[in-house]
Amino acid sequence: MSKASLRLRPHHIICIQHYAGRGYDDNFTRRMNEICQLLRDGSTEITFVSGADDVCGCCPNFFGGSCLSAEKIDRLDQNWLSAAGFELGQTLTWDEICLATKGLFNRPDLFRRYCGECVWYNFCTRVRTFAVATARK
Numbered sequence: 509m510s511k512a513s514l515r516l517r518p519h520h521i522i523c524i525q526h527y528a529g530r531g532y533d534d535n536f537t538r539r540m541n542e543i544c545q546l547l548r549d550g551s552t553e554i555t556f557v558s559g560a561d562d563v564c565g566c567c568p569n570f571f572g573g574s575c576l577s578a579e580k581i582d583r584l585d586q587n588w589l590s591a592a593g594f595e596l597g598q599t600l601t602w603d604e605i606c607l608a609t610k611g612l613f614n615r616p617d618l619f620r621r622y623c624g625e626c627v628w629y630n631f632c633t634r635v636r637t638f639a640v641a642t643a644r645k
Contacts, residue, residue: 512546513553515561518594519584521554521605522623523563526632532568539566550603556596558585580625587622 516524527544531537543563546552560570569576589595592609600608612618623629 511551511553513555513599514543514546515555515557516563517558517561517581517585518556518589518592518596519581519587519623520561520563521592521609522588523628523632525606525609526635528631528635530631536566536568539563547602550601550606552602553599554602554605555599556589556594558582558596584622584626591618591622 524540524544524547527540529537529541531540540563560573560575564570564575567575575581592612594600594605594608619633623632626632
């Protein structure tokens with residue numbers, strides 16, 4: 509049996525880690541739920557890509573083969589690649605990604621700097637705040 513794999517834009521690793529069952533529309537939410545289920549066991553291999561990935565096709569901002577917010581999204585991708593020390597084309601398991609980024613994406617300064625212009629920023633901030641407040645110490 510072959511190992512599951514996904515192609516993800518770097519910023520989607522943050523989106524997935526903060527995902528709380530809501531999306532742009534039902535189609536997007538359904539796809540994100542599928543991806544999160546696939547990642548559940550941790551062994552799914554993720555390859556970092558630029559441009560459209562396995563999430564983008566169901567996003568309402570993806571139209572005519574490209575993202576309507578491409579410049580902003582490219583900037584998000586580059587910022588998170590740099591912060592995490594990953595490279596485009598690199599392949600890691602989901603567990604390896606989570607281990608390497610543990611704590612990094614919970615830093616309010618980085619989160620605000622890199623995700624502050626995202627339409628989901630306020631929602632994800634509430635998700636992060638709840639996760640920190642309810643985490644086991």
